[in-house]
Amino acid sequence: MTDNAFTPRVFSGIKPSGGLTLGNYLGAIKRWVDMQSPDMDNIYCAVDLHAITVWQDPPALKAGTREIAAGLLASGIDPENSILFNQSQVPEHAQLAWIFNCVARVGWMNRMTQFKDKAGKNAEKASLGLYAYPSLMAADILMYHATHVPVGEDQKQHVELTRDIAAKFNSDFGVDFFPQTEAVIEGPGTRVMNLRDGTKKMSKSGDSDMERINMLDDADTIAKKFKKAKTDPDGLPETVEGLAGRPEAKNLVDIYASLSDMTPEAVIAQYPGASWGTFKPALADLAVTKLAPISDEMKRLMDDPAEIDRKLARGAQKAREIATPILEKTYDIVGLLRA
Template sequence: MTDASFTPRVFSGIKPSGGLTLGNYLGAIKRWVDMQDEAMENIYCAVDLHAVTVWQDPHALRQGTREIAAGLLAAGIDPARSILFNQSQVHQHAELAWLFNCVARVGWMNRMTQFKDKAGANAEKASLGLYAYPSLMAADILLYHATHVPVGEDQKQHVELTRDIAAKFNHDYGVDFFPLTEPVIEGPGTRVMNLRDGSKKMSKSGESDMERINMLDDADTIAKKFKKAKTDPEPLPETVEGLAGRPEAKNLVDIYAGLTDQTAEAVIAEFAGAGWGKFKPALADLAVSKLAPISDEMKRLLDDPAEIDRTLGRGAEKARTIAAPILQRTYEIVGFLKS
């Protein structure tokens, strides 16, 4: 392997804790599917090592991992064109993460806002894994010399940390071995908000199931949730600027835009002045047409968990063929002795 020869490559993952939602689909999965048509190698995984930064029921973790795989496959990730696996089957992730724990600085970790958000007032009781997981995320990416990572805006900080770790490793050892990965943040609907409170991100752990669209929801449930989604009394404005201060309205417009690959401006141009009695049924019909087939296919795939496991296993084999020589070269650079 020659240092600084970086194949254009995409890496990203989803944590298998809880079910997939529309936020996962529009914020990540839909773009991953589209990226298969670009001239890059695509590597996607269920990041189950990240899931155990907080305690997970073992049965639920296995089921959640299979659900991630089923969702990606049903949405259009093709194992013949992309590498799909679960993280724990490629032991090199954990090994490189330890090296990066020794490269990253405590001050860098202290700036990670997601740890503060997730640990809150109980930071002293949080796991060390929750604190250090950004270095594992960096290892996930750099283990494959990934040049691009599609992320939501809230994950951009982790890609910046990945770049810092790569730059420090390269500098400390006088090499040009790890790429400075670029975050890919693009398109409408990349941040999907709660259907009952447009100021909060759609979450799989929200209090009410009506707050979110689950990727396993059937057609009737999808339609019902959109028709009952919170709005305000005003009709849709004439311009996008008119959505300012109207979080629920903006969220529904953004979802419509994301599902149709349009801009919010195009959606407003189509529905300017329309009331919610017109827009919400249109959005419900659109969502059902796009999401119900994915839900049906997910359920079909989940009926055969052994085949999902085989698919992930084959993907892990492909991932290891890329990861193993990169980790071995890293060990050589660091100075580890191997007989």
């Protein structure tokens, strides 16, 4: 089997450990919706096994998983044309992760910067799952022979590790079984920053609710947050180069660009030298137009959790139809006896 023999297939996941934000939408979900195509398989999931690498309140984890599903559906993920499920309903992910734990090297894991960031000074007290979760992420991707993974810049290292694991597995067993997955990183909204500090990524766990746009915020709240977003004394520049060293200004321009499917250059050309009193209300109006319908549909879906659960179960069944034969072949390659 050669790389050209792999079916074009997109895989990506989002962790249900808190509410969805505009960062999740512009950095991931909107791009997933845009990537849906009859020419490529699309597989998306709520990665609840990744969430439990740190403590999660069980009822909150279930609610968060449903919120992820509601957000994806409300944003335009079509379960008839894409596969949507939560990770723990497809046990093959965990099974393949163990194989990859035995393929990956400790030195590779030690280089993973996100573990260092998340564990901080208490690395000795972090869970083994948090240390090894990049191996599970590789299993998530390679479980479906995914050829493309849309990720943010901060996840690029994990796709590189996935490629290393695939290459080592293929080399160790003399096969060409797992593909060399490509990271897809594009667009101005791939890294949405904090509305109160443009040097920090927008986060679900920030100190103030005013620093983020929650996907369940209503229209009035969305408008208020953008109008109160931190800026600097200068208005918009005449060219995009004038945004250098102005993180809050650049963030707002990038958000406008991503919401409107424009480039930052086109946004600046539309508002050259505009004051924040002009630009922020325009951004707020655009955001309300784009986001309020999604928020309303999310709330409608979340009022019927049983229907969300049914959609996730159907997606898991479709996912297993792809995953099971790949795992069985992996076991055969490794030499694990199956009756």
